[in-house]
Amino acid sequence: MTKSYGPLVTAATALLLSGFTVVAPLSAQTVLRLDEHAIGEIDPAKATDYADSMIFYNIYDTLVIPAAGGTDILPHLAESWTIDGQTYTFTLRDDVQFHSGNMMDSEDVAFSIERKMTLGQGFSSLFAGVIESVETPDARTVSITLTEPFAPFLGSLVRLAIVDQDAVLENLAEGDYGDLGDYGQAYLSSTTAGTGAYTVSSHNPQELTVMEKNPNYFLGVPAEAPDTVELQYAIEPATLRALITRGELDIGDQWMAPEIKAAVSAEEGVSLGQVAGISSFYLKLNNQRPPLDDVHCRRAFAHAYDYDAILEQTKVTEGIAFGRRAHGPLPLGVLGSDENIPAGQFDLDAARAELAKCQYDPSEYEIQLNWVAGNPIQERIQLMMQLNLGEIGFDTTITTTPWAMFTELAATAERTPHVSPVNFILTTPDPDSMLFTMYHSDAVGTWASVDWVMNEEVDAMIEAGRTETDPATRAAIYRDLGHRLVEDQVSVFAYELVGVFPIRDVVHVPALQDEGRTYAVQGMNFMFREMTMN
């Protein structure tokens, strides 16, 4: 009996075992699905938007990284550095492998800087005119010399991805850069040549980017982190809501209307995650266009904004709102922010009193209140502004522009609407990335600088903040600047923006769900290697 059953038992055991070895890894495959607005740009020299940044911090690495829950800068690809005057010397890790299998060395760093600056796109403006030379004395040492002292430099490095020089050079297409062809633009806009914890397995910038775990990541990727990540773009709001409800999408985007977030968070298995202290919402006033070139008219506008009513509107559920009271231009917690800067006050009598001091007669101007299509809260705010400005004598029109058209209008002061709502999220942990981009004369002409401040004294303060290296002195400079911008009422400092994301309980996102784990950089809170799938 035993004898005759022997082969059968062996075969069955073998079958079972082979079945398990095949089935087990399959069932352990975890997929994380999330969404963001289009488009997803994966070339690290061009990435700027939220979706771009979400991808950037997963497929590439930077020399340094901000500390979770703070603004300290920590080692990452560089294990240490020294600062000697204007020269920063970095010692690189020797155990970092690119997705291609090549080892990272100092040549890659020099190449990455060169490529970013030559293409001149994305966040290259952070370094424009700042870097004088890059030297690579040996494979593990890079020294970067600056043209002048530049305090935000270390912080800016969180936007400098290190790309695989050899892989890029092997994949050049024809282009405008001589021997370097297209500088790898075609290659890097469809695949990755980085060191990151994830690799790109497919990418369509309008629809979907699929990323897979990198088994050779130098810090290791925990087994609990998602194996595959699907980042979907431009999903219709009603579809998005249905996908989350049905469990077919795990993390929703922060731009969903508060009413929808409230509705999905009421469903079983969905909670809300938050990112606070890195972004603000402004009603930008065009400082160059009459009547808003007069500070008294601008103050009248600031008094016509109903701060409390709008904060009430930002409530998603009890205890969670996407708006907090703003104290000046910087979100509280950022270097140089100051809660002693007075918050704005809604007061139509005060608005009328300011208007009386304004050199312009409101009846002679038709004020253009713009809002960007697809942002319903902005429309509500402009309808409120229209009503209140009407009370103090201004005639207004509300215009709706798609985002692309808005960025076009922002190119000249004449075409920039009188009042434009703008969300701004820190692009580096340094306040300079916010203040310079929004308020310095050299940065005008973009969606972020639609206030058209163009004030020499403000420029001088921003520059002083850049060249001063002592953090305490810098903080003092930025505090003074904050008071000054509020005094001049360059914008209506509407509210601090809190990113609120619906999250299904299949995934835990420390940066969004745990206290003190937030990174002060746009998109960095979506590092998939830190997430755990349940």
Next chain:
Amino acid sequence: MILGIFKSRAWYRYSSEPLAVFGLGLLFVIVFLAVLAPVLTPYPNHAGRFVDFGNTSRPPSLQHWFGTDLVGRDVLTRVVYGYRISLVIGFVVLGLAAPLGVTLGLVAGYMGGRFDTVIMRITDVFLAIPALVLAMAVLGVLERTLINGLLALAVLWWPWYTRMVYNQTRALRHEEFVVAARVVGASHLHILFREILPNLLPSVLTKFTLDLGFVILVASALSFLGLGVEPPTPDLGSMVAEGATYQPDMWWLPVFPGLAILLVVLAFNLVGDGLRSMFGEGR
């Protein structure tokens, strides 16, 4: 005089179609509501500059039959006011596009030769460009006002009438009654507008009534792109587009303006059908 219509043969034929009569009645109700909106609606100020953050997103109730929207405005009021702007857009756009398109189509089809070539090639060019793109291009050049929005829509609509009328005119121009008219020395104008045009009216009118609904929809797409009706003016298409964002939680936001569009398009269609059978029997 007006009552005389109801004793005419045309009305007799029209009224033999119960659905057509229903459509006409519906249209009268809609026009009546639109014209008398300030008197009939419960909160006429909600159609203009009005915000009440204390009363937002309320479902239908006795105070607000169609609920309130995201800034606390009465949806019923805004739907009725929405009819005003929709009707104006529909009639103005087609009032400009149809006569122009029909005339060009008649001339091209009847005269032939160079008229045919020039007019129809231009028509082809306009037909080849996607409608919304064309309207956006026109609005890119002109200032973005409602009047210019209407002009842009008219520019995009006339070629369809030209194309349809051209084809039918080509078929009719060798018919015996046309030849007969020519033989007795009738002028081109007479032949075009007194002999050929009456034969085309049924299809033109039918297309006109069907198009009214489409124009209203395209106008709403333009508003969504920031090229048409601007807030706070109520526009049915924009209300549906915005309300669709909040589905299924706030069903009342898109459903009522959507029904309103459905009813106005249905009314025009039924009237169009009625007109067709009226003309059909009279030919």
